[in-house]
Amino acid sequence: MLFNSFPFFLIFLPSTLLGYFILARFSLRLSNLFLLFASVLFYGYWDAAYLPLLLGSIAANFVIGLHLSREKQAGRDSPAKLALCLGLLFNLGLLGFYKYIDFILGSLAWLTGTDHAPLEIRLPIGISFFTFTQIAYLVDCHAARVREYKAENYGLFVSYFPHLIAGPILHHKEMMPQFDRPDAHAFMPGRVAVGMMFFTIGLFKKVVLADGVARFVAPVFDLGHAQLTMQEAWSGALAYTFQLYFDFSAYSDMAYGLSYMFGIVLPINFNSPYKARSIIEFWRRWHITLSDFLRDYLYIPLGGSRRGSGRRYFNLLLTMLLGGLWHGANWTFVAWGGLHGGYLIINHAARHLLGERRSRVANLLGWPCTFLAVVVGWVFFRASSVEVAIEIIRAMFWGTAGADVGSGLLGSNRLMALDECALWLLALGSIAFFAPNAYDMIGRARLPEQELRYGRGTGGVIVGACLVLTLLLLAISETRGVSEFLYFNF
């Protein structure tokens, strides 16, 4: 079920809200169980075939985590370590089988010059997200950082529907305590108003901005990549740059708003990343929970920056390569991760040389250089192969179109309406670079003052306006053909 569809908004959401708040009057535990059931239904509606996989993964990790914590509390380190290793093996095994097996076998076949018939295993939706969430949980059990072991809360923490499909990657310490807070289960009209504002802003970003600019992407990346003018190549690359930005930003806002209606605050996952003045800052703003995960559960365990500059740069590169691979089983993602690893090394090295002081030149050049580097990276991220990505990048800097291309009746608009695309890019760029984001406009974390203020007539007016806008945006989305969020593929 997609957030940007009528069945979700008109049936699933109201009935889940209703059940959650009504049951909370009798028992918080019952209310949580209901939300867990609704979340499982949400996943099952999408892909019932993989429901046993999700439930099995949750059950196995919960049991391993419980056992691991008990061993740890009893001071038995070796069995605890063994349980952790088994847990990691189980999770990475599942992910490896469903996501990477064809990639690995295909790459081996290419290296050895043999044939490989793809197994064509369908990727279970959300597997990367729920696997990483649970790996973090097991590692924290081993580090004795887990304090709560209620089975239904654990199930809800993993499967909670606003984050299940495309993140944010949740951390148990941020989520589990919220499930047992009585005030989170109390219906508050102001809370619905705040949630609806986030949801509507996100839906607008998805339906109008991301899906609107999407039509300028495929003609370049899928159709004409072999012969492109510079203008076409840049238009396609920038169109994708903004499509991905608004698509992910939209999902993050909508997930945040939906969760807010249930009284549960999700971590902020997306914070105007194209305003970043360095790649280091970019990664503190883009997919923040993945960056945190990679830092806490990969980069730091690898040694982080504790073993000298050389090792630090190696760790950075390895972390970003694996981060790239997390997005998909394709060499394009490895290339993208490697590119960002390289960017981070350059950025850290420059900081090391220049110190933390920010010169005027660095301030001035930081933003365009960062943005340019990110755009080039996204070409690898979107292209169907590394060869296609290189063709497009070559076209961006030198142009690859033949002599007659562009001299037909449509001129420079021969592949797509470039003049129209330019207007879209200008508008989207202005929003991404200069406009405040949803959190700047509405607020971050729990907002008791706004909840109180919007609990009366003003909040009603806001909800009424949001309902009409949401229905219109959903009508646009549905009649045009509902498009998935791009991050659903990862």
Next chain:
Amino acid sequence: MRFLPGIGLGAVLTMALLEAMLRLMPVNSGVSMEDSSPAKPFAHYLAAQSYMVSDGWALENARRGTINDQGFANSRDYRGTGGTLVIGDSYIQSFMLDYGDTVQGRLDTMLGGNVHAAAASGNGLADSLRIAQFYLPRLRPRTVVFFVEPFDLSGLLDAPVRGHNGFSVSEGTPAVVHNAYRESPLKRLIQKSALLRYAYYNLKIADWLSRAASSGPAARDSMGAASVVAKEQVLRYYFSQIQAVASTEPSRVLFLMDGDRRAIHASKPPRPAPAWNDEERRLFLRLASMHGFEVIDMQPVFVRHWVRYKERMDFLPADGHWNRVAHKLAAEEVFKRLQAGEAARQASP
């Protein structure tokens, strides 16, 4: 004010704001159709009405125009005889193009005028036959161009939708049946509000609702054995009827066949599903030739143009209709064929 009444107020205010905004934007005005009748049994609009058309949610390709005196878009008023008549569907109606960029508009310039078009969205071969039977005796054109696209053949045996014609075959005898059109009062109501027009004409919400209500996409005709026989019977009937009506004037008949543009534009696998059913296409070409009709196949023309200029010939993926490039190429092909015919006629003793 309390929360619940606030919701109502917020909804009303927002709808009013949207209505005001959309009134300033090029929302599709909707074009009123005239009720069909036994005397004029084919889809056509109310004559001489002005319209605004735009495509989709983003109001793309916005254009103003006026319906001609016969109820057709992108055609001059019908004056004089002995000219060229282009008959077709939405491809020829071309709401998304200016008149000068359409096949008929370009032919009008190339031939020095006296070119008319009779086309409406959703027309099939049965409609083109009815239009020919209606206008050929009245206009007595020297040339009639019939536009043919894949759906004309794949949907050849489909029951006609409102305002249109279809073929029925009873005991091996084909006939044309008409499904009468009456303009709904609801449409007049919709035309009063920009928000409703946006939902109805731009978003096509009624079509979406009927699609959602049906069990799934309509099964494509698989060209089974019974279907092949019935389609051949219908096509033989169609061509013989065209032959009959064209020979009385007499008019030269050209069939203008669309190419598979989606396949041409796809530079590498996966190839899209072919637009034409090969068997149907071959059948059409064979029977057309058997009845002595000329066919202009746009496929090789489109391929040559794509190879040289890498220039799209439609509005895909948003809209599969011909853009001005395809119209220009088609007009040039028709013109070449007319010139060649004229030269041959003059050369003959």
